[in-house]
Each structure stands twice: as C-alpha cells, then as structure tokens.
Amino acid sequence: MIIRTFFMIILFKVFLFSCGGFWYDDGRFLFLEKRDYPFAKYEENLEFASTYNTIIYDYRKRAKEANLNLWQEQLHNKLSKEQIEKIIYKNKQVDLIKNEDILRYLAFVKKQEIHVSSSFYNYYSKKEKENAIKPEFLIEEALESLEKVQSNYLKKRYFFLALRLAHYKNLKPLDIYNTYSYLLKDKNKTIVDDWILGIYAGALIKKGEIVKGTYEFSKLFSKDRINWHLAFYNFKHIKTQKQWDKLVNLSKNKDEIAKLYAIRGLSKNANIIHELKNIAKLDINSKYYELLLYKALLKSQTFFDIENDLYGKNEKIDYTNFIDYLKTVKKDDMYLVNLTLGFFSYYQNNIKQAKQYLSILKEKYSSSHEVQNLDYILFLNDIKKVNSDVEKKIYEKLNLLLDNSCTFKSVEKYTFYKLKTLYKNSNLKLKSYLMSQMDYFDERSLDLNRVNRIDELINNKTNNSFENYIVSKLKNKNIQKTLENAKVYGLINNFKFKEALDTNSEILNDKVTFSIFENSIKGNNRKGEKYQETIKEILEHLLSLEKILKSNPNDALTNYKYATAIYNLSYFGNSAKLTTIYKSSYSFKSLKLEKERIQTSINHYKKALQTSKDSELKAKILYSLAKNELALYDLKNSKKESYYKNYDSYSFDRLYYFSVNDYKKYIVQGYGEFFKKLEKEYSNTNYYKDLIQECGNLRYFQKVMQRVSVNDSFKSINTNERKVLKYLEKDIQAKSRKALKDYDLIYFFKLTNNIPINSKTVTLYNNIAYYLQEKRKSDEAIYLLNKVLEIYPKRVVAYYNLGDAYWDSYDRSNAKKAYKKYVELMKEANKQNKIPQVVIQRLKG
Structure with a gap:
C-alpha cells in the first residue's frame, strides 16, 4: 500500500507541475491546469450544443492526426504527413503510392464514400446518388478484399468499412462483427479498433440491446481511446434503474463500475456528491474520483464569470454541502480535495477557511501553479485601496505567475479586472479605465482628455514597476498610433482646428x-x-x-x-x-x-x-x-x-x-x-421649388400643419369647456385604443390652445391624461401632463402619472425624473407611506 501511494503521488506530481496547455482565450477566468482525462478540458456544460460541437471538432483533429501517423508508419515513413493527407483525405497525388493493395483499398474508399459521408462535408448530386453502387455490393466487395489481402493493417480497415456500411444501411452489421472480431485480438490497439468498437456499440443499441451497447461504449471512456466522447453521449440510453442494474452487472470489476458512476456524474443534472460517494465506496483513490472532483472544481470557476462583463451575472451557487462532504474525505493524496475546499471556501466568502486550506497546500505543493493562483486570488481579495506600494506588491506576485504559470492569461486578465474596481474606489479613474482596455483597446472609448493623460503616462519615466508593465503592454498594442489618431479626432471634435493641424499626424493625409x-x-x-x-x-x-x-x-x-x-x-x-x-x-x-x-x-x-x-x-x-x-x-x-x-x-x-x-x-x-418662414416668404424661389419635389421632411411637416390649421369645433367653445372635457374623459375611458386614433397629439395641441388649463379644467385634463396612458397612448398623455405641470408644478399626482406614461414608452430616464419629483413632493406632504411600491422599485432599477 505504501509503495502504491508513493507511486501515485510521484505520477501526480509529474503531471501536476507540467504545463497541460492553455485554456481557450474566450474571456473567462480559469485558474486550473488541464488534466489528461476525457472531458477534463471542457469547463462548459457537456450537453450544450456549442460544447458538443467543440468536442467533435477537437476529435476530428485528433483522429486525423492519429490516422496520418498510422499511414506514415505503414508506408515506412517514405512520405510526409502533408503528402499522405492529400492522398487519404483529398484523393490527390495517389501516384505516389506504389503498393497495389493500398491503391485498391483507396479506390474502394472512394467508391463507398457516397453512402457514409455527411452532406455537410461532401455534396453529391441526385444523379450521383442514383448511379452509386448499392451498399450490399460494396459490403460484399469489402469482405472479399478482406479475405484476399495479406496485410493485417488493411484487413482491419476493410473490416471497419464493411461494418460501418452495414450499420448505416441496416444490413446485419452484428453478423459481420461476430465473424471478423477475431481481427481485434491484436494487442497493438489503434484508432481503427476504436472506430470498430464505436460502430459495434451503436449497432447493438440500434438492434435494441441498449444495456450491452452502452456497456461497449463505456469501454471507450479512456484517454487512450480516440473517440472517448461516445461513452458519455451514448449514456443517455440508460433511463431506468433496471437498465442501470444490468449495466453494473455487466461490469467485470470495481474499476469499470467506478467508470460508470463517473460517466453518469458528468451529466448536467447529476448529483456530483452522490456519485463521488459511490466511487469512494469502491476506491476513493480511483482516477474516476479525481476526474469527477476536478470537473466539479472546473465547472465552479464560472464563479469568476459572475464578475466578468463579457458573460453578465450568473446565479451564485451555494457550496456549503459540497464543503461539508469534502471535509470528511480522507484519501492517499489530498491535493485536489484541499484545492477544491480552498476555492469553494473563497466562493462562500469564508476567507479565513480558504487561507487555512491554502496553508495546508503550500506545505507540500508550494510550486503548484494552481496553489499559487489561489494564493494570488486571496491576495487580491484582501486589497481595498491601491497606491504605489500596493502596485509594487501586485507586480512582484504577478510577475512570478506570468513567468511560471500555464494559466497566465487568466491570471493577468483577472488582475486587470480586479484593479479596474480597486482603482475606481481609490479615485484613480485613468488607471481604472486603462484596466478595462488591457484585453482589447477600443478607440471609441477615447476622448481628448484621456488621450492627453495616457500620452503623459506613456512618456513619463517612473520607478513604479507595475506602471512600467502597463505601459509596455500598451506599447505592444501599438497604442501610440491609436492615440495619435484619436487626438486629431478629439481636437476637431472640440473645434481646435489649428492644434489638430499642428499635430502633423499621418491621418491628416x-x-x-x-x-x-x-x-x-x-x-x-x-x-x-x-x-x-x-x-x-x-x-x-x-x-x-x-x-x-x-x-x-x-x-x-x-x-x-x-x-x-x-x-x-x-x-x-x-x-x-x-x-x-x-x-x-x-x-x-x-x-x-x-x-x-x-x-x-x-x-x-x-x-x-x-x-x-x-x-x-x-x-x-x-x-x-x-x-x-x-x-x-x-x-x-x-x-x-x-x-x-x-x-x-x-x-x-x-x-x-x-x-x-x-x-x-x-x-x-x-x-x-x-x-414656416421658408414656405411663407420664399416659396417663389427656384430652390424652394426643387426642395418641395425632393424633400420629404418639408412635405411631412406641411401635411401635419394642415391638421393644425383646420378650423374645427374648438373655435366655437365658450362657456361649455368643462362639459366638453367631461365628455372627452368618458369617451376615452369607454373606447378601445384603436377607436381613439383621432385623439392624437395634434388634437390635444389644438384642444389646450382653445380650452386653457386652469383651476376649473386641470383635474379633467389630468384625468384625460390618465385614461390615455391606460390605453397606451403615452405620447398624448405625456403632452397633456407636461402642459399641466407647466402651470401647476406642485401637482403631485401629475408627476406620478407622467412617470407611468414615460415608463410605458420605454423612456426610463424621464420616467425616473418624474417619479423622483413625485416622491419628493409626497415626502414634503408627510405622505411617504402612501408611495406605491412600484415607484420605489422602478427608481431602484
């Protein structure tokens, strides 16, 4: 047991402290090294279409590389990979092949391609499909070639082609597999073995042997298998407890059962703690326990996306139960358990506990990039204000991580992200702005003031190591050219034409x-x-x-x-x-x-x-x-x-x-x-005549003005003003929005010009505006309420109604101004308890 534990730790350290490759630079913050497990480098939900597409894309690249390596070995390294790729994948330079058996095989691959190729990658016309050799004849030809050819390499490939055709076309693929599976007994496993196993498992499921097919797919769940993704994406066929029990019974040992728990644990709805406990009962030191725990930690890194502007705010997850469980775990190597506990404690804002686990990790793994990253995250978390001394400490720690860590992109970008807020809180606005531009410098964000201040920062000699680091980053982005152009635009923007000319910038040409x-x-x-x-x-x-x-x-x-x-x-x-x-x-x-x-x-x-x-x-x-x-x-x-x-x-x-x-x-x-002046005084000019023909603005204006100038019933109103307004109030209240089309802005413009707003009419106008707003005629309601407030600026209810009208027309800014004034007046009248909750919510929103 001691030897086994020592061996595991040595292997783990060899893996852990070497670089497993960078994460995709997609704006997320990931502070973990990549592990050499199936699915270990994909932090997203495996059931997302985008994740699946990425996995398939990666698989095709790996499969192609492995296939080319096999062919190069078969051809005794006489051809380069580039040449082989043209021969195998593009059917070009085939004359470079001298072996007749291989030439016949390549010709057969071309013939059967039409039946198995995705239309996304290869298009075949209707005529080509009609003239294609029937798949049953091709299967027969493949099997005959298999029997005749001497090369085991080609035998296995003919086996795969025949099996695939039979599977795709429902032509008894299992019979073919049972007859020729002896070819798989070769201990030297290759990509062709993986392909055959995948087709065989799929054929079993298609025949209805769900459990056996899923079990065969699970055999692919290994980093040594090229198509390991099939194990997870075909696990969906197991839907009942009865099927699960049969699947477990098919397993030959505890390791295989642990593998099944791990695959099930990768599902988006899986209970990870439950699956970890299941694996732990079998073997807590299992590689599948490590895989599931690592995936849980990797997925949890979306915590940092909560603060990332690119992805918006995610719902925070409560890790209390997970922490409580991991505190009970005892295994040979506690590295990943303690690392997970450190991160999860940080997510829960239990900084003291996070530092305790960090301290434990640093005793054995001080050179681990992941431990250093956690240490740095906690260091940044402790900073409340920034000055030159703090900047110096940041640079010292950051510089070590940039030199050593495979996760330097995340570390660097996270530093800029955290400093953006810290600088802002320290009233260092220019530096806060620069932190937001370190990933991608957006010229649109520059104004003349910023240009001058950045230019001064770049040209200013300083002993501040972090400032020098920022300046070097900016210079690498060719910032000088950007600033030069922005300065010219800024000077012109501010009417400083002489200064813009004096820059002698290239952009002036x-x-x-x-x-x-x-x-x-x-x-x-x-x-x-x-x-x-x-x-x-x-x-x-x-x-x-x-x-x-x-x-x-x-x-x-x-x-x-x-x-x-x-x-x-x-x-x-x-x-x-x-x-x-x-x-x-x-x-x-x-x-x-x-x-x-x-x-x-x-x-x-x-x-x-x-x-x-x-x-x-x-x-x-x-x-x-x-x-x-x-x-x-x-x-x-x-x-x-x-x-x-x-x-x-x-x-x-x-x-x-x-x-x-x-x-x-x-x-x-x-x-x-x-x-108006143009039409009245200059309608006889040639310019006006051209204008009236071409100018839509003028024609629209004149069309609306005709409505304004029409003589209508308002002119005859004298002592019955309130009666007219009362009728109007009831009419608007009773009719649908569609039936109110004549009650438009011009109607109320003319109405207020003929029936003035005064102490006798103000309530009626307010009521009319209220009913207009209820019928979603917000423009008209806004007009009337603003007219009311011009004369009666202390009319409380008018501000409330005006806020609602602006809100319904999606003018949040003016809505909040109206609500704010309403609240102010209500407080003056000691009526704050009567302010509707919706107003308070909208002001906060």
Missing part, C-alpha cells in the same frame, strides 16, 4: 468622401458629387474661414459655409467620421458636444440670413436652419439608455428616423419656425 462645405437637400448632405479633400485641406479651409469671420463677422457667404461645415462635422452631417470613431446609426456618445455643434451652426446660419441680400441663398439658409432644428429635436428626444463601463460613458439612443407622429411631436414642442 486621409481623404474625406464628401465636402464639409457643401449643403444639399438631403438631410445628411451626402447626395451629389463626391469630393476627395484631405483632412489637412479641410482644416486649412476652416481656419481660413475663421480668419475671414474674425475681420468681417457679418460676411453672409462665409458664415453660411462655416455653419455648413460645423453641421457636417456633427453626428447629423456628411463627415461625422472626422469627429467620431465608428459612428453608430442608432446612437451617439456626447449630447453636450452635439448640441454645441448644432447651436454653433444655427448661430452662423442666422448671421448669414440677417446679412444676405440673395433670396435664393436665404431660402437655402432657412432650409439649413430647419435641418439643424430637426437635429435639435432629435437631440432633445434622445434617451440616455446604455452605460458602457469600458468607456465610463453613456450612449444616447436617437430617433433614427422621423415618423408622422414625430412631426406631430415636433410641432407641439414648438419647433417648425424655419419651415
């Missing part, structure tokens, strides 16, 4: 598709002839316009061109790429900067309008002002929806396109001044 000084009827000015000006030429042109405006601020044409350029540099113009990296069609980043650009453009257009004498130019300026006003409306109604941790900023979801209902909102919110 990039050409821009559209001229920023041109204006077209199309809203974003991308219609018409394309230009090929460089950024440098554009900046020089802008500076020349600014110089003219400095000496002659009222020059109409210069103001017009400058205003057009500033509009085109905005999100809404033709050259936003000069200020925005990776522009989205649906959202923009800086509400403040966009408003500043649009307002600057409006100011210069207005100056041009005041001083110009040309009616055609004035018509063009008015339409440009209308486009700017549409942009202002878009900005005002954008919603602050998405917060990006990596950018420490929000994106603002814009309207994206204008519907008829948006033009109604546009009008009732007081926009449309420039469209």
Whole structure:
C-alpha cells in the first residue's frame, strides 16, 4: 500500500507541475491546469450544443492526426504527413503510392464514400446518388478484399468499412462483427479498433440491446481511446434503474463500475456528491474520483464569470454541502480535495477557511501553479485601496505567475479586472479605465482628455514597476498610433482646428468622401458629387474661414459655409467620421458636444440670413436652419439608455428616423419656425421649388400643419369647456385604443390652445391624461401632463402619472425624473407611506 501511494503521488506530481496547455482565450477566468482525462478540458456544460460541437471538432483533429501517423508508419515513413493527407483525405497525388493493395483499398474508399459521408462535408448530386453502387455490393466487395489481402493493417480497415456500411444501411452489421472480431485480438490497439468498437456499440443499441451497447461504449471512456466522447453521449440510453442494474452487472470489476458512476456524474443534472460517494465506496483513490472532483472544481470557476462583463451575472451557487462532504474525505493524496475546499471556501466568502486550506497546500505543493493562483486570488481579495506600494506588491506576485504559470492569461486578465474596481474606489479613474482596455483597446472609448493623460503616462519615466508593465503592454498594442489618431479626432471634435493641424499626424493625409462645405437637400448632405479633400485641406479651409469671420463677422457667404461645415462635422452631417470613431446609426456618445455643434451652426446660419441680400441663398439658409432644428429635436428626444463601463460613458439612443407622429411631436414642442418662414416668404424661389419635389421632411411637416390649421369645433367653445372635457374623459375611458386614433397629439395641441388649463379644467385634463396612458397612448398623455405641470408644478399626482406614461414608452430616464419629483413632493406632504411600491422599485432599477 505504501509503495502504491508513493507511486501515485510521484505520477501526480509529474503531471501536476507540467504545463497541460492553455485554456481557450474566450474571456473567462480559469485558474486550473488541464488534466489528461476525457472531458477534463471542457469547463462548459457537456450537453450544450456549442460544447458538443467543440468536442467533435477537437476529435476530428485528433483522429486525423492519429490516422496520418498510422499511414506514415505503414508506408515506412517514405512520405510526409502533408503528402499522405492529400492522398487519404483529398484523393490527390495517389501516384505516389506504389503498393497495389493500398491503391485498391483507396479506390474502394472512394467508391463507398457516397453512402457514409455527411452532406455537410461532401455534396453529391441526385444523379450521383442514383448511379452509386448499392451498399450490399460494396459490403460484399469489402469482405472479399478482406479475405484476399495479406496485410493485417488493411484487413482491419476493410473490416471497419464493411461494418460501418452495414450499420448505416441496416444490413446485419452484428453478423459481420461476430465473424471478423477475431481481427481485434491484436494487442497493438489503434484508432481503427476504436472506430470498430464505436460502430459495434451503436449497432447493438440500434438492434435494441441498449444495456450491452452502452456497456461497449463505456469501454471507450479512456484517454487512450480516440473517440472517448461516445461513452458519455451514448449514456443517455440508460433511463431506468433496471437498465442501470444490468449495466453494473455487466461490469467485470470495481474499476469499470467506478467508470460508470463517473460517466453518469458528468451529466448536467447529476448529483456530483452522490456519485463521488459511490466511487469512494469502491476506491476513493480511483482516477474516476479525481476526474469527477476536478470537473466539479472546473465547472465552479464560472464563479469568476459572475464578475466578468463579457458573460453578465450568473446565479451564485451555494457550496456549503459540497464543503461539508469534502471535509470528511480522507484519501492517499489530498491535493485536489484541499484545492477544491480552498476555492469553494473563497466562493462562500469564508476567507479565513480558504487561507487555512491554502496553508495546508503550500506545505507540500508550494510550486503548484494552481496553489499559487489561489494564493494570488486571496491576495487580491484582501486589497481595498491601491497606491504605489500596493502596485509594487501586485507586480512582484504577478510577475512570478506570468513567468511560471500555464494559466497566465487568466491570471493577468483577472488582475486587470480586479484593479479596474480597486482603482475606481481609490479615485484613480485613468488607471481604472486603462484596466478595462488591457484585453482589447477600443478607440471609441477615447476622448481628448484621456488621450492627453495616457500620452503623459506613456512618456513619463517612473520607478513604479507595475506602471512600467502597463505601459509596455500598451506599447505592444501599438497604442501610440491609436492615440495619435484619436487626438486629431478629439481636437476637431472640440473645434481646435489649428492644434489638430499642428499635430502633423499621418491621418491628416486621409481623404474625406464628401465636402464639409457643401449643403444639399438631403438631410445628411451626402447626395451629389463626391469630393476627395484631405483632412489637412479641410482644416486649412476652416481656419481660413475663421480668419475671414474674425475681420468681417457679418460676411453672409462665409458664415453660411462655416455653419455648413460645423453641421457636417456633427453626428447629423456628411463627415461625422472626422469627429467620431465608428459612428453608430442608432446612437451617439456626447449630447453636450452635439448640441454645441448644432447651436454653433444655427448661430452662423442666422448671421448669414440677417446679412444676405440673395433670396435664393436665404431660402437655402432657412432650409439649413430647419435641418439643424430637426437635429435639435432629435437631440432633445434622445434617451440616455446604455452605460458602457469600458468607456465610463453613456450612449444616447436617437430617433433614427422621423415618423408622422414625430412631426406631430415636433410641432407641439414648438419647433417648425424655419419651415414656416421658408414656405411663407420664399416659396417663389427656384430652390424652394426643387426642395418641395425632393424633400420629404418639408412635405411631412406641411401635411401635419394642415391638421393644425383646420378650423374645427374648438373655435366655437365658450362657456361649455368643462362639459366638453367631461365628455372627452368618458369617451376615452369607454373606447378601445384603436377607436381613439383621432385623439392624437395634434388634437390635444389644438384642444389646450382653445380650452386653457386652469383651476376649473386641470383635474379633467389630468384625468384625460390618465385614461390615455391606460390605453397606451403615452405620447398624448405625456403632452397633456407636461402642459399641466407647466402651470401647476406642485401637482403631485401629475408627476406620478407622467412617470407611468414615460415608463410605458420605454423612456426610463424621464420616467425616473418624474417619479423622483413625485416622491419628493409626497415626502414634503408627510405622505411617504402612501408611495406605491412600484415607484420605489422602478427608481431602484
């Protein structure tokens, strides 16, 4: 027993302290070495389709490599693997083969391929399938060749081909197996033996011999078998206790029974503790006990994914029962038990207990990468604030792990992840931001302030070893080029055209598709002839316009061109790429900067309008002002929806396109001044005539305005105002949403203009808004409630109803503002106990 234990520990150490290969770099944190067990390198649920596909992909690679090795040995190493691959898998360079038996075998493989190949990999036409040799004839040919050929190597391969064809086509495969299974008695097992066993087991199950077939599949559950995955994926056939009992009875020894418990334990719904106990009764030192425990620990590493932005939050698992069980375990080598107890204790936030198990592990296994990783995780966990001394300690520990550990990618990325929060808590915002960018530096997250501060950090000489490490990582990402480009964009974004020009960056030679000084009827000015000006030429042109405006601020044409350029540099113009990296069609980043650009453009257009004498130019300026006003409306109604941790900023979801209902909102919110002036004063210009033909914006606006100007019953209202509103309240309450289509924004816009909101009507208007919101006519409810609050800003219930209306229209930001004001007023009135729970929940959400 002592010799056996010593031998096991030596073997375990040889394995443990060697590198088992890196994990896939998929953003997860995995701090364990890979084990040389079936399924040991797959941390995901084995029953996920994605996991299965990965396993099959890996199997095909391994099978191909093993098959090529066999063929190379059979061909006496006269051909390279590349040559053999072309011959076996691509049917090319077959003339390199001189052996007639092998040539006949390869020809037969080609003939039978049509019956066994997946259509995903090989496509055969209907005609090819019709003309194919029937499988029964091919099976006969394979068996005849098997009998004639002298090579045992080829005999076994013909056996496999015949058996596979018979299995796929239901042509008595078990008869073939029983006749030729003597070929498998060869002690030198190869991949062909594994294939034959897999086909045989499948044929048994297809015939109805479920238990025997599953037992045969279980024989493949070994690292020495190429198709070990079949053991698990065919275990699903065992569904009853009776079948399980028969399966156990077929097993020849305790090791085989332990194997069955292990395979069952790999299922997603398995009770791992129960299966570990079952194996322990047979042999607690079994390799299958180690496999199941390792898989449980590996799966548990998703704990770290809870904190990983890529995967969102997972449900936390309670490991109390597992810990209680493992505390009772006594086996020859306690390494994996104690490692599991260390990690599980950490998950349960029992840091003291985790450190106790770490201390035990360090006594014997201080050089284990896994033990060092656990030690480092606990070290990071103890840090609450970061300063230069703490950074030095982090680097010292991290550097050792990076030099030694096969899990260095996880260790490094986890360090950055933890430091992102720690730096933020220490008010070191730039370093916190940089930690979020270490895996992939996203140019979209850069603004001018960040560019300057990062540039300063990179060029600053320091004795801080961790800072130097970060700088070296950034330089490896070619960050200088990224910063240079972002700086130019940032300077242009902030109207610093001279400074952008003075950078002399290579990017200044990039050409821009559209001229920023041109204006077209199309809203974003991308219609018409394309230009090929460089950024440098554009900046020089802008500076020349600014110089003219400095000496002659009222020059109409210069103001017009400058205003057009500033509009085109905005999100809404033709050259936003000069200020925005990776522009989205649906959202923009800086509400403040966009408003500043649009307002600057409006100011210069207005100056041009005041001083110009040309009616055609004035018509063009008015339409440009209308486009700017549409942009202002878009900005005002954008919603602050998405917060990006990596950018420490929000994106603002814009309207994206204008519907008829948006033009109604546009009008009732007081926009449309420039469209009206354009039609009233310049409808006789050639520009206006072209505009009315091509411009959808103007036509939509005029269509909605026709509704506004229609003379209707509101004009005759005098003393019956309350009666009208009471009728309206009941009508809205009684009708379905579909029947209320005439009660739109324009209707209520006209209603409030003719029946003012006052002490006599305010309650009725509030009630009408309430019933509109109930019928999911949120836009109309929001309009009325805002009108009520303009006059009665202390009306508590209106804020509550307004919050509901915004919430139903998915405008969470404005909903929370309304709810917050409602809560504030309720507290002032000492009515906080009457605040509905839903309001509190929504404010917290």
